[in-house]
Amino acid sequence: MTIDQYHVNKSDKLRGVCYDIRGPVLREAHRLEDEGHRVIKLNIGNPAPFGFEAPEELLQDVISNLPDSTGYCHSKGLFPARKAVMQYTQTKGIEGVTVDDVIIGNGVSELIVMSMQALLNSGDEVLLPAPDYPLWTAAVRMSGGTPVHYLCDEQQDWQPSLEDIRAKVNKNTKALVIINPNNPTGANYEPAMLQELLQIARENNLIVFADEIYDKILYDGEVHTSIASMADDLLFITFNGLSKNYRAAGFRAGWMVISGAKHRAESYIEGLDMLASMRLCANVPSQHAIQTALGGYQSIGDLVLPTGRLGRQRDLAWEMLDSIPGVSCVKPKSALYLFPKLDPKVFPFEDDEAFALDLLREEKVLIVQGTAFNWPNPDHFRVVFLPRVDDLEDSIGRIARYLDRVRKK
Numbered sequence: 001m002t003i004d005q006y007h008v009n010k011s012d013k014l015r016g017v018c019y020d021i022r023g024p025v026l027r028e029a030h031r032l033e034d035e036g037h038r039v040i041k042l043n044i045g046n047p048a049p050f051g052f053e054a055p056e057e058l059l060q061d062v063i064s065n066l067p068d069s070t071g072y073c074h075s076k077g078l079f080p081a082r083k084a085v086m087q088y089t090q091t092k093g094i095e096g097v098t099v100d101d102v103i104i105g106n107g108v109s110e111l112i113v114m115s116m117q118a119l120l121n122s123g124d125e126v127l128l129p130a131p132d133y134p135l136w137t138a139a140v141r142m143s144g145g146t147p148v149h150y151l152c153d154e155q156q157d158w159q160p161s162l163e164d165i166r167a168k169v170n171k172n173t174k175a176l177v178i179i180n181p182n183n184p185t186g187a188n189y190e191p192a193m194l195q196e197l198l199q200i201a202r203e204n205n206l207i208v209f210a211d212e213i214y215d216k217i218l219y220d221g222e223v224h225t226s227i228a229s230m231a232d233d234l235l236f237i238t239f240n241g242l243s244k245n246y247r248a249a250g251f252r253a254g255w256m257v258i259s260g261a262k263h264r265a266e267s268y269i270e271g272l273d274m275l276a277s278m279r280l281c282a283n284v285p286s287q288h289a290i291q292t293a294l295g296g297y298q299s300i301g302d303l304v305l306p307t308g309r310l311g312r313q314r315d316l317a318w319e320m321l322d323s324i325p326g327v328s329c330v331k332p333k334s335a336l337y338l339f340p341k342l343d344p345k346v347f348p349f350e351d352d353e354a355f356a357l358d359l360l361r362e363e364k365v366l367i368v369q370g371t372a373f374n375w376p377n378p379d380h381f382r383v384v385f386l387p388r389v390d391d392l393e394d395s396i397g398r399i400a401r402y403l404d405r406v407r408k409k
């Protein structure tokens, strides 16, 4: 072989794996910024750059414990952090969780991948929502499984379509993933819906994975119910962390909690323990913030009030988007995102990545196309309402201006 034939390719395992929230459109935004343009970024749910500060006491805990955090810790995490997570599960009504059932990770992201790697064999199917947070789909594929998407119904406030789930579940289905509260739709599922999902899981012997990372970002007095609090005859893995509720995404601190039918999952839990051990442990300094975060005053509660910063920004962004002719948007009940629909009769886009790129180049506004969330049609996009009111007015005004130009006359 000569040096001309020397090529380094990505592995076959990555075939079909994608994470388009940070894909080609973001790369184009960086290129425009390098050229000196100011791009308004409505693309990523990262609160800190928009002036949402993490609670001061979290920072103080990390700072004061830093000198004692230079060594590895237990692979599952620091005891006080895991104990605090365990106590949090008690406040959410999840029964029977011990400190040993909690694994701390470098963000929920690491744990999602770990939970799929430990579970899936080739041919195993996992039911995931469409739209979804795309790391879930990527993690299933990368772990050798097959993602199968069930539709969430926009006409029903983006609740999961039980009919679609029932049509897609089969003997190869291993697990049901629910993202509740949901990114990107902002849906928050009622107990009656969770009960129906449980019934399907029970009838088909599924494991339930519940990503609840937005469980405190609730508007209009919404209440969150953890699906794991509603049954103990199935295995539940519940995910949460500091990135959103506590505006500390850069800390990379998340956790997963194993509950329910643990006695029927010894082998899977052994696999999880092994994967946790192989990566030695999660980032130690950040773990010192977990106990304080979960136990202290929950300042996120102020931000989501109608008069709070997030509450005001959600209302403004939703009103502006929903009033653009040809655009409709379900008002989010939770989380940080809007997922508006472009009427295909008015905007007959065939490729929504091309739409996102064109909008970016023409108006310097960065959104994420709906298909990046495994939504099947090129007729949605996601907007993050973290920027301040002035920037939201400016950027959504630009989106409206752009859509006015490309609207079918």
Ligand code: PLP
Pocket: 045, 106, 107, 108, 109, 110, 133, 179, 183, 211, 213, 240, 241, 242, 243, 249, 252, 253, 254
């Ligand atoms: N799950 C959902 C639904 C998310 O929206 C995100 C981040 O946006 C994550 C998980 C990843 O969280 P972490 O920062 O804890 O890795």
